[in-house]
Amino acid sequence: MPVNRNALIRYKTIDTCLRNRRRRWTLQNLIDKVSEALYDYEGMEKGISRRTIQADIQMMRSDKLGYNAPIIIVEKKYYTYEDADYSITNIPLSEHDLSRMTEAVEVLKQFKGFSHFQHLNAVVQKLEGHVYASAHDQRTVIDFEKNEHLRGLSHLGMIYDAIVREQTMLLKYQSFRAKSASIMHFHAWWLKEFKNRWFVVGTKNDSPAIVTLALDRIEELKIDETISYRPNDQGHTPEEYYQHTIGPTVAKIRPMKATILVTPEHAPYVLTKPLHRSQKVESVGPEGTTISVVIEHNLELEREILGFADGMKVLGPERLRANIQRKLQRAAGNYGKDDSKNEQPA
Incomplete structure (x- = not known):
């Protein structure tokens, strides 16, 4: 059964509320929260009706979407999940969902050889792993580094929408x-992960x-x-903006040529995963491999x-060398001789 974007926003908002057991949720509380979400994501100002939220709760309780949400009413007033660990985001994919996702993965895989779509490779691999694991009832065979408890992840959706729709954000x-x-009022141009x-x-x-x-x-x-939103009229792009830097911060200072000696033990790791796109091998000798990067x-x-x-030694420039040495x-010094007094006897 197809579900439109507004309905998904409503279901997800209700789910988020009911999972928050530190607060008691009346029907009016849910209406208010859903209305806020629809305004934030879709710009809808008229709010949502009582009948719509009641119908949403009934839909979530049913198996039409595969939710079968255990929503109960306590004290004839407050809505909550009978199972504290339940969430509509945890339900397994149906065979229909798996079929559609498999088709989507196959379509996306067709673009993996094109330079304009190289950024899709990681997305396709993630989808392939999740679809395969769900279809074969086993754990995913591809694991990507992630930190699900990182603060601020809940803002990603709204910021992304604000960028696409060219909307000004007010943030604290x-x-x-x-x-x-x-x-401050902020005009977002792109998101950066590091x-x-x-x-x-x-x-x-x-x-x-x-x-x-x-x-x-x-x-x-x-x-x-x-x-009014201030667009990126100068045409700045992430590729151009970060070309001389590592990480998310750009000082817009003149790039320097840094020369670094890498010990034989660590050289293979640096050669197969360069510090920066500008990395070049200057020389190879018994003491290690000397590389250079042009970077801020x-x-x-x-x-x-x-x-x-101790796997790297900065040869220049002197300012970088002195900072690393210090x-x-x-x-x-944090591991001085005095620390030995604090060691526990075996």
Whole structure:
């Protein structure tokens, strides 16, 4: 049975509410939450009727969509799930769903050889793994790194929609360094993922400068239709924006040529997974492999180098070399002789 986008938003919102057992949900509470969600995602201002929500609850309770949701009413007033672990997102795929998803995967696989669709490869692999596992009643054979408890993931959908629909966002944001949160209007241009953290890139309403915000620092978020959206008129693209950097932050400083000696033990890992797209092999000798990268000097670059510990030695430039040396010396100091006094006897 086909379900339109608005119905899916309503079902998911009701599901989210009923899974939150720290609050008691009346029918009016559910109506309010669903109306807010429809406004945020679809811009619907008229709200939703009592009859629609009642029909949605009945649909979720039935097997027409395969939900069979155990929704009960307690004290003749409050709605909740009888099974505290239930969620409509946990139900297994039906044979019809599996068939349609298999068809979709086969279509997407046709694009894997085209350069314009290289970014689809990981998506197709994920879908193939999940479809195969569901169809054969076994665990997925492909596992991707993920952090499902990362803060801010709930904002992804709304931010994505705001970018596609060119809508201005009003958000409450507090960086790790700020003492208090600030309120700002933000014009989002694209989303950036780096090591399982998500960032949104765009401009603030009061400045044309490009800003990167971490989703896990966003405390509140909503769409503000009263403020005109500022589009990406300069044509900035992620490919061009990050060409001289590692990570999500771009300082827009002149790139430097960093030369690094990699020990024989670690060289194979760096050669098969380059630090940066500009990486080149300068020389190979008994002490290791010397590589170079043309890149901005930022915190993410230093963290990549420090992650190899004694497996890398920065040869230049001097500023990068001195920063790495100072941090390694400070780290070594954390394991001084005094620490041996705290060791427990065997």
